[in-house]
Amino acid sequence: MRVGILSFAHVHAEGYAEVLRGLPGVELVGFCDPDDARAGRFARVYGLRRYGSAEALLAEGLDAVAVTSENALHRPLVEAAARAGTAVLVEKPIATTVEDALAMRRAVEAAGVPFMTAFPMRFSPAVRAARAMILEDRIGPVRALVGVNHSENPRRHRAWFADPELAGGGAVMDHTVHLADLYRWFLGEEVAEVYAEISNPFDPEVEVDTAGLLSLRMAGGASASIDASWSRPAHYPRWGHLQIEAVGERGTLVLDAFAGHLHGWTAGGYRWLGYHPDPARAMWQAFLTSVREEREPPVTWRDGFEAMRVALAAYRSAREGRPVAPAEL
Amino acid sequence: MRIGLAGAGTMARVHAAAYRRMGAELVAVYAPNRAASASLAEAFDLEPFEDYRRFLDAVDLVDVVAPTYVHEPLAREALQAGKDVILEKPMALDAASGRRILEAARSHRRRLFVAMVLRFFPQYRRAAELVRAGAVGRLGVVRLKRVSFPPRIDWYRDPRRSGGAIVDLMIHDLDYARWLLGDPVRVFARRVAVGEGEHVQALLRFPGGALAWIEGGWAYPEGHFRTGFDLAGDAGVLEWRSDDPPPVRTVFSDRAPPPEVGLPMAGLEEDPYELELRHALSAIATGAPFEVAPEDALAALELALAVRASAEGVA
Structure with a gap:
């Protein structure tokens, strides 16, 4: 192709x-x-x-x-x-x-x-295994989700990430959508309400937010949180983390999607060197297969739209100091 | 200094063991009925009392390790009788009650130490020292976790008697957040029921824009207790989690039954309960100030109550 x-x-x-x-x-x-x-x-x-x-x-x-x-x-x-x-x-x-x-x-x-939203974490083997455990009811009904998708400040690689016009925001715009999408995908329900505290404690040179904590209510009543902060220093051993804990009635699932790594003391200092397959490769294979076979892509416009609305709701919540329903947007 | 334990439950046993290790003069235990204190009295060779007045006559210092809902009468009566008091956290069920205890200490000129033990956990203390020394720059996002299983003791599970998981358990991390960042300007929390327990996630905002996410609850299957912190500043990060391997581990085929109440332990000789009680006794003996003032314990309680009010949708 x-x-x-x-x-x-x-x-x-x-x-x-x-x-x-x-x-x-x-x-x-x-x-x-x-x-x-x-x-x-x-x-x-x-x-x-x-x-x-x-x-x-x-x-x-x-x-x-x-x-x-x-x-x-x-x-x-x-x-x-x-x-x-x-x-x-x-x-x-x-x-x-x-x-x-x-x-x-x-x-x-x-x-x-065909339109597919690039959510590569849906193709991570660890994420898929975690979702399967939830769907198989291994931990019982999920009552709470705790999510971390924090990272280093991407401005060091591309300045526009901290340009409010081009990026549409800062850390919250950058990171919220990954976990919002996985929460929707895990539970099969929408985010009903978003409360957010948004701040810029990490980079005085930019106008955008560098830290965001979101408190969500899922449509089924579960409590969920997202840490979307650019809170890792440049000398952190890796760009950051994607972690989810799902607290269920019968047990808790702890997902650390990039936990599989070597401890590397390389020329660049101490680094975490991942050894699992790149989820982006599986994402591209799935996308191209769906195009070739003329089937609906596995991640849709709707998925991208709903996740984006959670990020936009977070900004509105922080502006107005109240919980906001993504559907308001 | 003759020490007496007012209470004979889980914390009484933990404190008794710590007093014994440090060679303190632990002499008496009070419980409203003899049956409750019998095994503790026997294990630690203590004189048991059913009458609080007579117990107070037999000791110089009272360590109140009774359930939270009886903290105030026990602490105030001891202070009134001229005894110094060590009081288990949370100091009280509501702020007015906490203030009355503080006032009793003031008016009777006795020392009051509230046992906010987290400040004596070596990893939490070291992290706070590093933050103060500027090791991570200015704090931006603080993440604190403390999730256990529902206690198997009735009064803990009754929020009218224990305050619930926020007041009983999350208060540790709320106090720690205050220690690091001072008083927050805003609090938002969600609480959900998990089986017979509860799970809470709270967002705090501090002056200057620092944020904190605090997770607490009794939400895990029996025997599981996980804690951790992630302190991110503008120049670095400090991470610790109880999931990390401890200094000493064993690999056995059999598993010990879980305790009745989950208690975090630091392991090895640096037992935080012992460090805390050592500090309290030494400060009382020398007249030195406490490292955690009763006013801090009261502020932590007030913060816990604010988190609970937010979780309950009370503005």
């Missing part, structure tokens, strides 16, 4: 390029990126052809593209891909406003183009 990458703005685009070059039967045709410095770097690093515009790349008649631009700039790329009849894998959060998200849905539905 012939695949392209629309922008290297998001750090995940690099990982996708690695994955796509290693997938059998996949040709990574090229990429576009309006930033010359960034484009030059990735053209060199990956030996990839750069196209002058998304339209030029899409004119190659691709089967699928990754939309990995800045959060606020997904919409024009998705609309361009839809016009070209190309399936899209859209980076999370899928947008920074409800309006943009709805416009993307209209575009892909009108064109009959």
Whole structure:
């Protein structure tokens, strides 16, 4: 299958390029990126052809593209891909406003183009095993979820992550959606209410939030929390964590998705070096398979939309000092 | 200094063992009926009392390790009788009761030590010292966990007598958060029932924008107790969790039955209960200030009550 990458703005685009070059039967045709410095770097690093515009790349008649631009700039790329009849894998959060998200849905539905939200953690073996245990009722009904998806400050890699216009927010916009999606996926129900405390204790040079704690009520009554902070220092042994504890009636499940790691004392100092397969690879395989077999992608626009609304509800909650229902947005 | 235990339950046993190890003069135990104190009196060779007045005549210092709902009458009567008092946490069931105990200590000029034992756990103490020394910069997000199983003793499970998991258990971490960050400006909490127990997640916001997430509850199957902290500052992070391997471990085929009430233990010779009581006795003997003032214990109780009110939807 012939695949392209629309922008290297998001750090995940690099990982996708690695994955796509290693997938059998996949040709990574090229990429576009309006930033010359960034484009030059990735053209060199990956030996990839750069196209002058998304339209030029899409004119190659691709089967699928990754939309990995800045959060606020997904919409024009998705609309361009839809016009070209190309399936899209859209980076999370899928947008920074409800309006943009709805416009993307209209575009892909009108064109009959598959849309998948890039939630790679759904393809982590550890996450899948945890979900299976919940679905098999091993811990009984889930009453509480405790989630940590904190990380280092991504601004060190890409400045726009801390640009309120391009990112739509800071740490809360960056991280909330992963856990919000997994909670929905684990329990099969929506987030009914969000209360959030949002702050910037970690980076005085940016306007956006660098710390966010969310308290959620799931539709079925479970209490859930999300730590979406950029609270890990640059010298932390890894970028951060994705952890969930599910407190059930009969037991508690403790998930640490990246716990499988070597203790490495390498040239860069002490590092945690993961040895499990990259969930992004399984995500791409699932996406491309669904496109080839003309089935609905395993993670939908709706999944991306609902998770995004939780992040937006968190910002509104912090602004207004009250619990907010995502459905209000 | 003759010490007497007012109470003969789980904490009485823990304190008695600590007094014995440190060679303190533990002489008496009070319980409203002899049957309750018999085994403790025998195990530690203590004179048992059923009459609180006569018990007070036999001791110089009273360690109130009775259930929370009788803290106030026992502590106030002891203070009134001119005895110094060590009082188990939580000091009382409500703030007014806590204030009355403080006032009794003041008016009778006796020492009152509230046993906020978490401050004597070596890992919590070391982390607080490191934070004070600037090892992680300015704190931004503090995460504190303390989840156990529902106690098998009736009064603990009755919120009218124990205050519930927030007042009885989460108070440790609320006190620790205050120790690190001072008084919060805002509190939001959710509580859910888990079987016969409860699970609580609280968000706190502090002046200057630091945040804390605190998890507490009696929500695990019997015998399980997990604690931990993650203190993130703008220059570094301190992490500890009870899931980490302890300094000494055993691998046996049989498992000991779980205790009636989950108690975190630090292990090895640095028993925090002993450190705490050693400190209290020494400060009382020398007249030195306590490392955790009764006013701090009262503030922690007030914070716990605020968290509980938020969890109950009371503004």
